[in-house]
Amino acid sequence: MYLSSVSTEIAPGTYPANLLASFAPRLIAWQREHGRHDLPWQNTRDPYRIWLSEIMLQQTQVSTVIPYYARFLERFPTVEALAVAPIDDVMALWAGLGYYSRARNLHRCAQVVAGEHGGQFPSTVEGLAELPGIGRSTAAAIASFAFGARATILDGNVKRVLARVFGVEGFPGEKRVENAMWALAESLVPGADASNADVSAYTQGLMDLGATLCTRGKPDCERCPFADDCVAKTTGRQRQLPAARPKKAVPTRRTWMLVLLDGDAVMLEKRPPTGIWGGLWSLPEAAGEAALADRAQMFGATAKASPLASLTHTFTHFKLDIEPRVVELEHKRAALVAHEGETVWVALREIDAYGVPAPVRKLLDGLRGSLI
Numbered sequence: 563m564y565l566s567s568v569s570t571e572i573a574p575g576t577y578p579a580n581l582l583a584s585f586a587p588r589l590i591a592w593q594r595e596h597g598r599h600d601l602p603w604q605n606t607r608d609p610y611r612i613w614l615s616e617i618m619l620q621q622t623q624v625s626t627v628i629p630y631y632a633r634f635l636e637r638f639p640t641v642e643a644l645a646v647a648p649i650d651d652v653m654a655l656w657a658g659l660g661y662y663s664r665a666r667n668l669h670r671c672a673q674v675v676a677g678e679h680g681g682q683f684p685s686t687v688e689g690l691a692e693l694p695g696i697g698r699s700t701a702a703a704i705a706s707f708a709f710g711a712r713a714t715i716l717d718g719n720v721k722r723v724l725a726r727v728f729g730v731e732g733f734p735g736e737k738r739v740e741n742a743m744w745a746l747a748e749s750l751v752p753g754a755d756a757s758n759a760d761v762s763a764y765t766q767g768l769m770d771l772g773a774t775l776c777t778r779g780k781p782d783c784e785r786c787p788f789a790d791d792c793v794a795k796t797t798g799r800q801r802q803l804p805a806a807r808p809k810k811a812v813p814t815r816r817t818w819m820l821v822l823l824d825g826d827a828v829m830l831e832k833r834p835p836t837g838i839w840g841g842l843w844s845l846p847e848a849a850g851e852a853a854l855a856d857r858a859q860m861f862g863a864t865a866k867a868s869p870l871a872s873l874t875h876t877f878t879h880f881k882l883d884i885e886p887r888v889v890e891l892e893h894k895r896a897a898l899v900a901h902e903g904e905t906v907w908v909a910l911r912e913i914d915a916y917g918v919p920a921p922v923r924k925l926l927d928g929l930r931g932s933l934i
Contacts, residue, residue: 581728620700630656641676652668657923707765722778723772734805827909844918867889868887873921910926
């Protein structure tokens, strides 16, 4: 089991002993009868497929992940295939899924597994957690599903289930509360007498319960196997548990984007490898109209820019107001150039081949429609 630097003991009497003892058996029984059994990454012990699904499912709903998962497996059927793929190919397939550091870490992790582990994923939580992009909970999920390890997961769905059923107070993102939840979660894992199938059903049950019944907005308490014991239900506090993140003002940033056109082709610029949209292809940016005009001239455009409708994209910690400006080259280039350092000219109909941020893709799709 994954060892942390904090105590994983829970104080005697903190939670009802009968609930602690019956939690795993009841959850396993519920999962086998009512849980999800036909997801594309289930019914396999292949750590590559399980790892891929777990990374994609971080902060992302199942319905969104399924088509991306299928496309990734078709293009990269093995960890070795993913490891040798150009990062641009990986980012292009990931485009639209968000949280792009996951894609960069996915590629790096595949390279480490292929190059340093002979293409075999470590079988322990500790070994998995040392790989790029795999945290404590994700490592536990992979170890449980692929290798039958008795390991503790604690993602957002699990935190919500535990906070409601056991009445855990406080915001789960606060370190003190999170440590208490880890201690509770570790105390609930099936013991050594449980089979590997039981452990997998338990882990899957935690995910299923949070995703299908114990949802954030409208929990289906009447169908929950813990309805009679759930603190949130019995006290009418489903909306208060778990406690919400303390509200902070969400800042708004503003950027100007250059849509430089040559006929039906647009120029894209490679973003830095880290930061927002790291490693993706996007439109050149500037901090104002004058700066954007200077950038346009650097690329050989002297025509006056025309504004397009502005758009807003919301990130986790801020909102981004985008002001797009279109400039058409006055002197047409003889032919499309494949790559010119950190810029590339791309026909609008071929944007799918490049990893482009979702709001930029939306902007270009609309532009393409207007040019047809």
